[in-house]
Amino acid sequence: MxxxxxxxxxxxxxxxxxxxxxxxxxxxxxxxxxxxxxxxxxxxxxxxxxxxxxxKSAPLLEAGLVGDFPTGSVTLIRKGNLYLTRLEDGGFLAISKKCTHLGCAVPWMAERKQFECPCHASIFDITGDVIKAPAPRALDLYPVTINRDMITIDTSNPLRRSGFTPEQVIYPEERG
Ligand code: FES
Missing domain, CATH: 1.20.5 (Single alpha-helices involved in coiled-coils or other helix-helix interfaces)
Known part of the structure; x- marks a missing residue:
């Protein structure tokens, strides 16, 4: 049992x-x-x-015709999240809106003619070069081409740069 x-x-x-x-x-x-x-x-x-x-469907952005941009102007190109600057000598720069410090969007302050980052107060001139830190380098650039007065910006490839140099400026073709 x-x-x-x-x-x-x-x-x-x-x-x-x-x-x-x-x-x-x-x-x-x-x-x-x-x-x-x-x-x-x-x-x-x-x-x-x-x-x-x-x-990569549309990295090339047609910003407009040369005549659409007065000298000494900064135009926000919303589609590319960048600025198209036309310098007083007629040359163009396509400048990234992204601060090189920590990436905040940097507005153009037309009355003071400079970019002012709202996050930590970096300041950049009209070419995107640093006027005031903490930004460690100039705002990035996008390649610009001008063909028959049409300004095209390649938004696929922002270029890092330490500062502004005259070689970065793109000029319209000479008219004969
Ligand atoms: S993110 Fe622009 S100054 Fe810090």
Whole structure:
């Protein structure tokens, strides 16, 4: 009889672990589902981000005709998130709106004729060169081409520069 009694006891002891195993399996299954959802979300985020950053469909931006921009003017080109500056000598610079300190958008203050960063008070002149730190270098430039008076800006490739040099200025073609 001892074995029978032992069996009863044994059965009673076997049952809880199998229930526990059942619950463990459910939790493991839920964990796997959650992990798969996370991975699917991450994959979607990464691939959509890649599509966004890899969006090279329209890197060339037609800003307008030379005559649309008076000398000594700074025009916000919203589509490219940049400024098109026309210097007093007629040359053009396409200047990034992004501060080289910590990346804040830098507004042009027409009355003082300078860019003033609202975050930490860096100041840049009309060429984007640093007048006042903490910005460590001039605002980035975008390549400009002028063909038959149409100004085209390549927004795909901002150029880092330490400061302004006259070679950075693009001039309209001479008219004969
Ligand atoms: S982000 Fe422009 S000065 Fe700091």
């Amino acid at each position: 001892v074995p029978g009694a032992g069996d009863d006891v044994g059965d009673a002891m076997v049952e809880p672990p199998s229930r526990r195993r059942f619950l463990t399996n459910i939790w493991a299954g839920l964990g796997v589902v959650a992990l798969l959802q996370f991975l699917a979300g991450a994959a979607f985020f990464l691939t959509s981000g890649r599509k966004r950053t890899g969006k």
